[in-house]
Amino acid sequence: MECPYCNTENRDGVRFCNNCGKPLPLDPAAASSAPKPAVAASNAKVTSRSLTPGSRVQGGRYVIKKILGQGGMGAALLATDIRLDSKPVVIKELISDNTDPAQLQEDVRNFKREVATLAHLDHPLIPNVTDHFQEGSRYFMVQEYVEGENLEERMDRVNQPMKEREALGYASQVLDILEYLSQETPPIVHRDIKPANIIIGTKDKRAHLVDFGIARADVTRNAQRKQTSALGTPGYAPPEQYQGNADxxxxxxxxxxxxxxxxxxxxxxxxxPFTYPPARALNPQLSPEIEKILSRALINDINQRYQSAAAMKKDIDDILLKRFGVSDNTSSYTLGTSGPIGAVNAASAPTVPQQPTRTQPAAPYQGSQRQQPLPPPPPPPQQQRGQGNWQNIPPYSPPVALSNRPPTRPPQQSNQGYLGRSLLLLILVVLLIGGLFFAVPYFRAHPFGQSNNTNSGTTPTISTSALPANGIGPVKAPDGET
Structure with a gap:
């Protein structure tokens, strides 16, 4: 259905225009009789419709494939970059329906500021800006293309509530993005968060935030300009955004x-707008905790809501942990810019996904503790014995005392061996001297090679005379022998 006020195409059945926020006629035929705005969108329509599939921009580098979306401030086009092997990209064109030259220049400045803002963002769930250029009076910005299905398409396809665990997981990832944006200087406000601007990636299954068309850093104080260019989408935008006070x-x-x-x-x-029945009244399967979070976040008074994305993310992560036993997995892709992740990981130690985040910082500590015992290992036997005590050995003094014992034991063992060898050698020397003392007289009395030839014809007789009592002295010959 086409809005009779701004000529923006809307889905059939909606009651308010997605662009200007004005009520749509219930009867489509009444749209033709509705008053037209004084300024037609002729220039915007001609400019956007000139980029039909097959058109080329930037000297033929980008080839338009199809129009992804179109609103009062611009059009999003799917194209391919022929310089990068026909890589798919998203080209956003500035479309301004202002005929006032001053207002048109303001739109151009805002578009360039948007390009500069997005070019400095570095978050894995925000498409990067890869190029921007101007052709004549038209301005273009090129971003990475996230292949997937946005949540509006998902809801239209299934036509039933999403599972609480799945919805909370996507919300936690988007809150990580919002926390990142809020930490920029100055903070960046997206201003148009809705299901159509959250794409679930086909490859990573994560929630990517797209369409920063009306996002801006709060530098200017021109509330009137804010009000006309940053109204957001009716039904999702908060009351203060229509007053130009978004943060x-x-x-x-x-x-x-x-x-x-x-x-x-x-x-x-x-x-x-601004009316949301209790969530459990529409879906009784929801937990009381999520209904409490939604009730607090949807309060019209901005000072009564969550004051930071980190606080809201913590409550959602608590539900994921306590009710479903899972925790946020943003630690696998964030660069440490989101504060609540560490807090949730510390509180959810029992869960499997958070153990890696605890072991990674703990690993160097364990390593350093294992390196401390390395100085005492001079004695290998004691180092092997100390390994059984794990990490208790390094801080304690007993291992130091044990290391002092080995130097005393080897000297004792060597002294005992030396004394034993000396005693054995002494005994051998005494035995040798004693043997020589008894053997020398014997060999003198019976030299080798001596024979008895006095009576060659007779057989020799063996003397049976006894030796002296002491066994030492000359042997007396029998009577009649000399």
Whole structure:
């Protein structure tokens, strides 16, 4: 259905225009009789429709494939970059329906500021800006293309509430992005969070935040300009955004409205703005905790809502942990910019996904503790004995005392061996001397090679005379022999 006020195409059945926020006629035929705005969108329409599939821009580098979306401030086009092997990209074209030259220049400045803002963002769930250029009076920005299905398409396809665990997981990832944006200087407000701007990647199955068309860093104080260019989408945008007073807390409201839509299958665009029935009244399967979070985040008073994405993310992560036994897995891709991740990991030690985040910092500590015992290992036997005590040995003094014992034992063993060898040698020397003392007289009395030849014809007789009592002295010959 085409809006009779701004000529923006809307889905059939919605009651308010996605672009200008004005009510749409219930009867499509009444659109033709509705008053037209004084300024037609002729220039914007001609400019956007000139980029039909097959068109080329930037000297033929980018080939337009199809129009992804179109609104009052620009058009999103799917194209391919022929310089990068026909890599798919998203080209956003500035479309301004202002005929006032001053206002047109303001739109151009805002577009260039958007390019500069997004070019400095570095978050894995935000498509990077890869190029920007101007052709004549047209301005273009090129971003990475996230292949996947946005949540609005998902809800239209299934036409039923999303499972609480799945919706909370996506919300936690988007909150990590919002926390990152809020830490920029100055903070960046997306201003148009809704299911259509959250794409679930086909490859990583994560929630990617896209379409920063009306996002801006809060530098200017021109409330009137803010009000006309940053209204957001009716049904999701908070009240203060229509007054030009949006800040990072406004994105939390829009995300809560998105979650309410996902969990209840109630499209807020089909109902009066700022009205959200209790979530459990529409979906009794939801937990009381998530209904409490949504009720707090959807309060009209900005000061009564969550004051930071980190606080809201912590409550959602607590539900994921306590009710479903899972924790956020943003630690695998974030660069440490989101504060609540560490807090959740510390509180959810029993869960498997968070153990890696605890062991990684603990590993160097364990390694350093194991390196401390290395100085005492001079004695290998004691080092082997100390290994059985694991990490208790390094801080304690007993291992040091044990290391002093081995030097005393080897000298004792060597002294005992020396004394034993000396005693054995002494005994051998005494035995040798004693043997020589008894053997010398014997060999003198019976020299080798001596024979008895006095009576060659007679056989020799053996003397049976006894030796003296002491066994030493001359042997007396028998009577008659000399």
């Amino acid at each position: 990072p807390r406004s994105d939390l409201y829009a995300l809560a409205a998105t979650m309410h839509h996902l969990l209840t299958n109630r499209d807020p665009r089909n109902h009066p």
